[in-house]
Amino acid sequence: MAFSPLVDELVESLRCLPGVGQKTAQRMAFHLLEKGRGGGERLAGALSAAMTGVRRCDSCQNFSDTPICPICEKPERHTGTLCVVESPSDLLAIEQAGDYRGGYFVLMGHLSPIDGIGPEDIGIELLLRRVRDESVSELILATNPTVEGEATAHYIADRLDGTGVLTTRLAHGIPVGGELGYVDGFTLTHAFRGRKPLTD
């Protein structure tokens, strides 16, 4: 390599970021060195603080600085409803939509026997314990609409069968603002089956 050890190490380290290859890492390193030293130093501090300081919430498994995350700490979020999502970014999307005001449980993945990921790896026992202990009345299974997401939702629903807890799944249908011509057949079929009277 033509560069100094420090620059080489920076380029190599940047490749740990998802979607960043050799060329992009180089471009990022040169950009930071040329125009963004302040930003680079801030990023170094933030990375170091987050890598050591961020843990999982003991209650919902979401990322948190404290043993219990800010959402779980709010008494008004304990509404008897829990929304189960696969990842923190799913939770963020729901929070940004702003309508749901209940609690969460973040699985940090989905069941995947082929990868050796079973119920205990994604905290389903912890979830079931919470459902029992906090007298949860509804569990919204908002896992992704993929094969693994559906399987995970059905597994959780099966485990709660007979306990009287209502398990629900998010509605399928056409996205708001979308064009019918671009919607796939499965989604359209779901949208037709779930149609509602206009006066609803």
Add this chain to the structure above:
Amino acid sequence: MAFSPLVDELVESLRCLPGVGQKTAQRMAFHLLEKGRGGGERLAGALSAAMTGVRRCDSCQNFSDTPICPICEKPERHTGTLCVVESPSDLLAIEQAGDYRGGYFVLMGHLSPIDGIGPEDIGIELLLRRVRDESVSELILATNPTVEGEATAHYIADRLDGTGVLTTRLAHGIPVGGELGYVDGFTLTHAFRGRKPLTD
């Protein structure tokens, strides 16, 4: 925001990287927190070391850990030929091609009167001093084939007019492995004008 201050600060800091917006920064932060804590800590260290430790080479202006960069330090690279490039990534591309064995001068930009960037901002005086002091016989002006790059090359060539230093510009033509049908008209015209006998 739904997240902890540490995660928020990490997402915000990642946005200083070029081409990284809110969504990508989020994805990067979650990836590091979930699966890449080791990589994240390594990146923090590399960033911090590079931001404080990397400087410009006193001789060629390239990024370097030392006052004189590894290329300028090698006596065999002082061949009387200097290659002038706009950025460290251009230098890297030429080094990776592996054919050129002379010295370099990195302008870290190009002349751009509209942005207030004049000859002194990109180190042209330092370059001219080197040409004089090191008895350079050829200056390869490998600035980009853009309006600003051409203007910068012509400005340097004009300043050296009458000094006996040979100034050259990289050849234009069709890229190796390219298809003629996709080559633009200007490049084709250059390729025709620069054609060579097959026995060459």
